[in-house]
Amino acid sequence: MDLIRVFTRFPDDEACVEHLERVRWGDTPTCPHCQSTNVGRRNDERRIARWNCRTCRASFSVLSGTIFHKTRIPLPKWFLAISLTLNAKKSPSSHQLARDLDMNQKSAWRMAMQIRAAMVHERELMSGIVEADEAFFGRKPRNRNRHGDDDEPKAPRGRGTRNVPVDGVMDPSGHVAAQPSARVTGRDLHAFIECLVGKDASVLMTDQWPACRRAGRTMPHAVVDHAARYVDGFIQVNSIEGFWALAKRFWMGSHNHCSHQHPAAYIVESCFKLNARNHDSPFGAFVRDAVAVA
Ligand SMILES: [Zn+2]
Numbered sequence: 001m002d003l004i005r006v007f008t009r010f011p012d013d014e015a016c017v018e019h020l021e022r023v024r025w026g027d028t029p030t031c032p033h034c035q036s037t038n039v040g041r042r043n044d045e046r047r048i049a050r051w052n053c054r055t056c057r058a059s060f061s062v063l064s065g066t067i068f069h070k071t072r073i074p075l076p077k078w079f080l081a082i083s084l085t086l087n088a089k090k091s092p093s094s095h096q097l098a099r100d101l102d103m104n105q106k107s108a109w110r111m112a113m114q115i116r117a118a119m120v121h122e123r124e125l126m127s128g129i130v131e132a133d134e135a136f137f138g139r140k141p142r143n144r145n146r147h148g149d150d151d152e153p154k155a156p157r158g159r160g161t162r163n164v165p166v167d168g169v170m171d172p173s174g175h176v177a178a179q180p181s182a183r184v185t186g187r188d189l190h191a192f193i194e195c196l197v198g199k200d201a202s203v204l205m206t207d208q209w210p211a212c213r214r215a216g217r218t219m220p221h222a223v224v225d226h227a228a229r230y231v232d233g234f235i236q237v238n239s240i241e242g243f244w245a246l247a248k249r250f251w252m253g254s255h256n257h258c259s260h261q262h263p264a265a266y267i268v269e270s271c272f273k274l275n276a277r278n279h280d281s282p283f284g285a286f287v288r289d290a291v292a293v294a
Pocket residue numbers: 031032033034035036053054055056057058
């Protein structure tokens with residue numbers, strides 16, 4: 001949703017709460033503590049409407065348990081920040097958000113990190129032909145054009161640098177999932193793939209990288225040898241390499257100085273944006289996920 005529509009549709013907290021209540025509960029307000037629907041709206045003048053549960057006696061609002069819980073920031077600013085984040089090809093920095101929304105940078109940074117945290121959600125296991133790969137995020141190598149003469153060793157790349165290793169998988173529909181890896185080992189990659197890819201209906205495609213061999217032990221595994229060719233019949237990892245290229249531009253674009261501190265958040269944002277590219281309303285999907293808590 002574009003900024004003008006967000007600004008017009010959600011001018012105050014009341015309009016935002018009404019929207020969130022409709023998305024979260026539909027016609028049936030539900031206590032988030034005991035799931036009872038025997039609830040009643042409190043009759044007091046609060047910024048955010050509160051409800052009482054007649055079953056467990058707790059009070060709650062539509063924000064309980066969500067990223068907006070106990071926020072002091074007006075909800076229209078949250079909605080604008082979500083729209084600015086989703087619409088930007090590269091992620092807006094907290095300084096940019098602070099300027100756009102007239103707030104201090106620390107609050108803008110916290111808000112942006114919570115927005116990124118809400119971009120993670122459970123999904124069914126991937127199936128079909130799944131590409132898996134690893135990439136290193138961070139500074140580009142210095143003296144990139146050095147070719148490894150006797151006096152000047154070749155500039156290190158990937159492993160051997162302080163760049164952040166990231167594991168990723170992509171299914172045939174183009175849905176991608178990625179996360180930073182603590183260690184560059186077959187064990188870590190295998191664990192990551194097992195969480196995301198169904199063993200039964202899958203062929204795993206990787207390059208000849210040794211860490212992938214372990215992942216290939218539990219499911220059919222096809223390897224493309226990049227030293228020989230980049231596509232070997234149907235075996236290729238070009239789609240996920242396209243994602244790495246996008247994600248690296250995104251990573252370097254706005255967060256040059258802080259990218260090493262919170263790599264998971266930025267990777268999650270890249271995945272969400274790529275996965276939402278064919279979505280009618282990424283804003284609607286984001287808000288639905290953000291309030292879809294038990
Ligand atoms: Zn209750």
